[in-house]
Amino acid sequence: MVPIRHVMRSLPLLAAVLGDAYGVEVVIGGGDSAHTDGKTIHLPSLPLEGDATALALARGLLDHEAAHIRETDFAALRRWSPTPLAHHIWNSLEDWRVEKRLVELFPGCRQNFRWLIEHYFAGTETADRAGDHNPALSILNAILLTVRAWDAPGVQANRDAHIKEVNRYFPGLWPRIQAVLDKAGAQCRSTQDAIRLAEAIVALIEEEKSRGQHQDGGQEHGEKADGQSDLEQEKEHTESQEDAGQPATHGQIEPDACVVEPTNEEPDSGCLMAAASDSLSELLEASAPTDWPQHLGERLAQALGEHPVESADQGLAVARLGSKPSKTLEAAAREACLQASVSLRARLYRLLQASRLVRSEPGRHGKLDPKRLYGLAVGNARVFRTLGQKPAMSTAVHMLLDSSGSMSGAPIKLASEACYAVATALERIKGVNVAVSAFPAGNAHDGVTVAPLIEHGAKVHAELDIPAEGYTPLAQALWWVLQRMVLLKEDRKLVVIVTDGEPDSFGAARKVLRTAEMVGFEIYGIGIQSESVRRLLPRSSVNVKSLSELPEALFSVLHQALVQRPAGGRP
Numbered sequence: 001m002v003p004i005r006h007v008m009r010s011l012p013l014l015a016a017v018l019g020d021a022y023g024v025e026v027v028i029g030g031g032d033s034a035h036t037d038g039k040t041i042h043l044p045s046l047p048l049e050g051d052a053t054a055l056a057l058a059r060g061l062l063d064h065e066a067a068h069i070r071e072t073d074f075a076a077l078r079r080w081s082p083t084p085l086a087h088h089i090w091n092s093l094e095d096w097r098v099e100k101r102l103v104e105l106f107p108g109c110r111q112n113f114r115w116l117i118e119h120y121f122a123g124t125e126t127a128d129r130a131g132d133h134n135p136a137l138s139i140l141n142a143i144l145l146t147v148r149a150w151d152a153p154g155v156q157a158n159r160d161a162h163i164k165e166v167n168r169y170f171p172g173l174w175p176r177i178q179a180v181l182d183k184a185g186a187q188c189r190s191t192q193d194a195i196r197l198a199e200a201i202v203a204l205i206e207e208e209k210s211r212g213q214h215q216d217g218g219q220e221h222g223e224k225a226d227g228q229s230d231l232e233q234e235k236e237h238t239e240s241q242e243d244a245g246q247p248a249t250h251g252q253i254e255p256d257a258c259v260v261e262p263t264n265e266e267p268d269s270g271c272l273m274a275a276a277s278d279s280l281s282e283l284l285e286a287s288a289p290t291d292w293p294q295h296l297g298e299r300l301a302q303a304l305g306e307h308p309v310e311s312a313d314q315g316l317a318v319a320r321l322g323s324k325p326s327k328t329l330e331a332a333a334r335e336a337c338l339q340a341s342v343s344l345r346a347r348l349y350r351l352l353q354a355s356r357l358v359r360s361e362p363g364r365h366g367k368l369d370p371k372r373l374y375g376l377a378v379g380n381a382r383v384f385r386t387l388g389q390k391p392a393m394s395t396a397v398h399m400l401l402d403s404s405g406s407m408s409g410a411p412i413k414l415a416s417e418a419c420y421a422v423a424t425a426l427e428r429i430k431g432v433n434v435a436v437s438a439f440p441a442g443n444a445h446d447g448v449t450v451a452p453l454i455e456h457g458a459k460v461h462a463e464l465d466i467p468a469e470g471y472t473p474l475a476q477a478l479w480w481v482l483q484r485m486v487l488l489k490e491d492r493k494l495v496v497i498v499t500d501g502e503p504d505s506f507g508a509a510r511k512v513l514r515t516a517e518m519v520g521f522e523i524y525g526i527g528i529q530s531e532s533v534r535r536l537l538p539r540s541s542v543n544v545k546s547l548s549e550l551p552e553a554l555f556s557v558l559h560q561a562l563v564q565r566p567a568g569g570r571p
Contacts, residue, residue, distance in 0.1 A: 010515055011058060012318050015043070016483035018059075021106070022066035029317020029448070029476065034301035036065040038074050044304060045317045054304075060116040061300040063109045067098035068297075073191035080195055083202070084286050089143060090198035091295050096147045097188050117152040120299050121145055134291070136279035138165035139205065141293050142174065146181055148296075169276040173208045177201055202284075209280040316511075318483060319476040322441030322449025324403065327465040329420060334462050337417050341425035344555055348429065348562065393431030395562060396456060396490040398481050399423060401466075402499035402528075403438040408468035411528045415498045416464040418526065418544065419453075422496070422558075423460045432562075433457060433490055439477035440470040448476040456488060474503035478512045482521060494561050497525045501532025509536060524557050 015026040019041070029045040036042065041062060072094060082090065103110045121144070145159035166174045184197045286292075294302070329337070399419045403412060419436045426434040433456050441451035453464055478495070485493045495516070503509045513536065516523055525541030527533035533541045540560070542553045 010519060011055070012316060012479045012483055013486050013515075013519060014059075015041075015062060016486055018062050018066070020487050022062075022070060022102075024066050024069045026062060027318065027320055028479075034061055034304045036069060038069060041065045041069070056112060056115060056119075057300055057303050060112055061297070061304060063102060063112060064095070064099065064297050064300060067102040068094075071098040071101045071191075076191045076195065082195075082198070083284070084289055085205070085283055086198050086202045088140065088289075088292055089201050090194050092144045092147050093184050093188055093194040093197055094191060095295055095297070096150065096184075097191075097194055100151070114152050116296060116300070117148050118154040120296065121148050121152070122154040122158055134279045134282060135165065135169040135276050136205075136283035137292065138162050138169065139173070139177070139283070142166050143177065143181065143201065144293050144295070146178070147184070150185060169279075170208055173204065176204050180204070205280065206284065209277065209284060316479065316508075317448065317476050318479040319439060319448040319450045319473060320480075322451050324438055324441045324451035324453075324466050326453060326463045329417065329462045329465050333413075333417050334420070337421040337462075338424060340421045344421070344558070345425040345428055347555055348425065348558060393429065393562070394489075394491040395431060395494060396433045396485055396488045396492070397426055397435070397494045397496060397561075398456070398485055399434070399436040400477060400481055400495060400497045400499075401436060401438040401453070401464075402472060402474070402497070403466055403468045403470075404440065404472040405469050406472065406500050406502060407528065411500055411530075412466070412468040414544070414546070415528045416466060418498055418528070420460075420462055420464050423454060426558075427460045433488065434460065435484075436464065437477075437481060438466055439480075440473055442470075448473045450477050450480045456484070472499070472503045473505075474499070475505055475508035475512045478509065478516070482512075482516055485521070486519075492522065493520070494522045494524065496557070496561075497523065497533070497537075498528060499525065499533055500530040501525070501527050501535065502530075503536075506535070513537075522561060524561055526553070526557065 012028050015028060019026040025040045026043065027040055028043045034043050043058060043061065099109075099113055103113065142159065142162035142165070145155050145162055149155040149159045163174055166177075180197055180200050184194070188194055188197060328334075399422060401415055401419050403415075407415060423434045423436055426432045434454070435452065435456040435458075436454040437450050437452045439448075439450045441449035451466075453466070454460055474497070478497075481495055485495070513523055523537060523540065525533040525537040527541060527543040529543075529545055531543055533543070540557075542557055544553045
């Protein structure tokens with residue numbers, strides 16, 4: 001079984017795979033909170049050493065928000081102008097609907113959703129709050145937990161407690177709400193359906209408020225149900241106190257008798273009615289509620305935000321897609337690169353062809369091997385031999401070009417030309433899929449970004465003359481490349497880093513490299529006028545000082561990568 005910490009470290013790759021399957025984009029890092037904008041799921045920087053709960057939270061948020069992006073009709077939502085109450089109830093219904101749809105498409109999500117629902121809604125957190133100071137909250141909790149109990153039976157007991165509170169304060173209301181929820185369970189097939197059903201429940205709550213006001217109407221302005229005035233009742237109360245030997249309370253104002261506090265005794269029915277009516281008014285008129293029960297997405301986002309990352313070395317973050325201005329390499333540079341690529345390609349092609357020829361083991365079919373004829377005398381019929389071939393090349397190569405400020409001048413020029421020479425050479429080799437990207441792609445205020453210069457599957461071009469500026473976020477850029485490549489169909493995936501070898505965080509870069517090794521990537525380095533890259537890749541890197549050295553230097557790296565597959569461990 002793979003340790004949780006290893007799975008957590010591979011979360012960016014898991015997010016990329018899930019995002020591709022769900023048809024959404026997932027961004028990790030670049031913010032302190034988890035959220036979605038309707039197109040992209042954003043996760044905060046997460047700890048590398050997270051436990052099983054942290055992993056379940058991250059996976060749960062991905063599943064939940066992906067369900068909304070895939071299934072929620074945001075156009076219909078924008079056309080609607082709901083009150084906060086209507087939107088809250090709609091969210092309860094819509095969460096269930098989109099999650100149910102995602103489970104139908106991806107059954108593996110079912111277990112994760114059920115665990116999260118029971119983890120967050122089977123406890124007593126909302127039960128302790130509902131009805132204590134705002135009885136109407138019991139309605140929201142009962143609705144939320146009724147919907148959640150459809151998929152998680154462990155929530156049933158908490159749901160029943162909330163329904164009891166609703167019946168206590170609002171007799172007769174819950175059966176009418178339950179009837180609408182029953183329709184939701186059977187007929188809620190779209191965002192518009194959820195809107196319609198939410199509005200129906202809000203209408204029931206409004207009716208309950210009106211009914212309560214009507215019942216209270218005859219008891220205003222000091223008028224009592226039996227026709228007695230306040231003065232008469234006060235006199236009777238005083239006399240009864242004196243007869244019982246208790247001190248009278250003439251002229252004293254009692255505290256609000258209709259403040260409902262948690263107690264073992266049942267409050268006066270008039271107090272219950274007053275508290276219920278007031279709470280319904282607050283519920284219907286609320287503009288920015290903060291104490292309403294949280295939905296699953298809100299709870300997951302909050303929980304993920306409670307996993308702080310102290311430094312870049314302790315967490316993982318992925319660069320975002322960006323762009324970088326580029327120009328075509330000068331004619332003289334292009335010519336030199338093409339000459340270098342021709343020499344490199346010719347030598348690689350010969351080696352690749354030779355490496356594909358292998359001798360098979362002795363067998364019962366093929367070409368007769370005279371040296372093994374003696375075996376017939378002892379009953380061994382394996383006297384034939386055949387020539388076979390290794391499988392055809394199936395390799396993706398990604399050139400990751402460091403374009404930070406430390407590479408300005410001659411280094412970035414040489415690095416750009418090196419990438420062009422390598423990409424041109426590899427493009428002509430059947431079975432090799434090459435790409436080139438540069439990092440960082442923008443200014444610091446844009447966050448960490450990577451700019452694809454040549455995409456996988458696209459034709460190689462010479463628009464690689466780029467400026468060098470900014471820091472060197474190698475770890476984040478590597479995560480971005482790994483996310484892109486993990487979705488490719490090629491069997492082998494190679495990353496060639498072209499850099500001066502000084503990343504912003506050496507520790508974070510090392511952790512990405514270890515994760516890449518764990519999942520089967522092969523990472524190589526080309527140092528541009530610097531030996532620093534050997535600190536990161538001591539056994540799989542070379543140093544290049546001039547373009548004239550490039551063919552031989554790159555040949556050694558690519559020969560190792562394409563022909564001599566490393567036998568265990570990171571190269």
